[in-house]
Amino acid sequence: MKKIVLAFLLIGQIVMAAKIDSIEVKGITIPLIFEEDVRLPIVNTQIVFTNSGSITDKKIAGLAKFSAKMLNEGSREMGANGFAERLESKAIHIAASTGSETFVIDTGSLNEQFKESMKYLKMLLEEPNFTKRSLEKVKTMTMGAISRKENDYDYVASNALKKLLFDGTVLAQPSAGTLESVKSIKLKDVESFVKEHLVLSRAIIVVGGDVDIEDIKKQMKKVLKILPKGKSEPLPHYEASSDAKTDILKRTTEQAYIYFGSPYNMAVNDEDYYKARVATFILGTGGFGSRLMEEIRVKRGLAYSAYARVHVSKSVSYFNGYLQTKIESQNEAKETVKEVIAEFVAKGVTADELEQTKKFLLGSEPLRVETMSQRLNRTFMDYYKGFKPGHSQEELEKIKNLKLADLNKFIKAHKEILELSFAIVTK
Structure with a gap:
């Protein structure tokens, strides 16, 4: 136990080593989140563009993810293979990806190749391989992946x-897009997306590793x-529907796939989020x-596993979960989910459940911040949500001191999770 506490304290000190700075480019102040870590001779750099993920795909479903894949086709001069081979020869990694709210360009290298990695990143952003050949290649791969997912019932x-x-x-649309939407994407759509979203006014820099912060500022500038200022x-924030609905999708399957969800009234910077974290841990x-x-697997044997969580971000806040069960058990499983959640809201949790949850969340904390990337991501998320550095540590202290009466009052106040909608894939 002493070792766990010591590790926790040491990691707490490491987390605080991550700091927030900034650089100025074309009159735009760009946040810079940095943690020096000299234990390994590596550097990892991320440029995060906010409000640039799949949530921006209002006209063409899947355009953000498609644009990231296009950016992964290398530079126009070298082409996809030539660019990849050049990076591999220098042990440099550059990749673009998207989330719901963000577009991220990740660069990694040995510290001795940091300047080289920045040179190739600049080359990629300056002249990406946006050609008709690349467009058709990415379309083929993306549409193939979407077609394969038609049999992925989860x-x-x-x-x-x-x-x-x-x-x-x-x-309401798949973040990867549909066959129809992907097929409709043109080069001008990708170019317009990049021009609008990969801009200085949306950028946040996240860097960690064996590198001096002044070198980072110099290279990142x-x-x-080469990027426009942009705006x-x-x-946007989207409210989950409180109209409890059920959608039954018939497929050739031997299992029923049950997904459920409801609204969850909480803002991304809500100081009570730690209570939601504890409550949903106990629930699902x-x-x-x-x-x-306990109810679905252990007592009734209806499923191998059942899971539920709360999603709270700038754009959404909702509760959801899922399970698989036998076809003949799907109605019982659905009703059991509703019963368990109803009892949870009505009666709250027990003192023992709260105590065990505290022990797990506090005791396992070192595993969640043991790598540099985990610590940087935590610092980034605190900043992104509008909290000051070290907020996550303060949240753990709040969990430690959380009283049963306060938690149960919080749980009973969130009756909106009872408005459950179900999507069921069955035979």
Whole structure:
């Protein structure tokens, strides 16, 4: 136990080593999150563009992810293979990806190749391989992946649930797009997306490793000065539907895939988020000790696993979960989910459940911040959500001191999670 506490304290000190600075490019102040770590001779750099993920795909579903894949086709001069071979020869990694709210360009290298990695990153951003040949290649790969997912019933049920919760919004469509939407993408669509979203006013830099912060500032200015200033826009916020609906999708399957969800009234910077974290751990995130697992698997044998969590971001806040069960048990499983959640809201949790959850969340904390990338991501998320550095550590202290009466009052106040919608893939 002493070793765990010591590790926790040491890691707490490491987390605080991550600091927030900034650089100025073309009159735009760009946040810089940095942590020096000299234990390994490596450097990892991310440029995060906010309000640039799949949530921006209002006209063409899947355009953000498609644009990231196009950026991964290398530079126009070298082509995809030539660019990849050149990076490999120098042990440099450059890749673009998207989330729901962000577009990220990740660069990694040995510290001795840091300047070289920035040179190739600049080359990629200056002249990406946006050609008709690359477009058709990415279309073929993307449409193939979408076609294969038609038989992934977890994917099908998950998308169906989002359509129930966010019907009529961009969130109701698959982030990867559909066969029709991907087929319709033109080069000008990708070029317009990059021009609008990969801009200085949306950029946040995240860097960690064996490198001096002044070197980072110098190299990043060289890279970023090729980007336009652009403009930053606030993220839209979408409310999950409180109309409890059920969508049954018939497929050739031997199992029923049950996905469920409901609204969850909480802002991304809500100081009570730590209570939601504890509550959902007890209800459905905590594995075999959770209420859903205990009732659905242990007591009734309806499923191998059952899971539930809360999603709270700038653009959405909702509760969801899932399980698989036998075809003949799907109705019982659905009703059991509703019963477990209803009892949870009505009666709250026990003192023992709270104590065990505290022990797990506090005791396992070192595993969540043991790598540099984990620590940087945590610092970034605190900053992105509008909290000051070290907020995550303060949240752990709040969990440690959380009283049972306060937690149960919080749980009983969130009756909106009872408005459950279900998406079920069945035979």
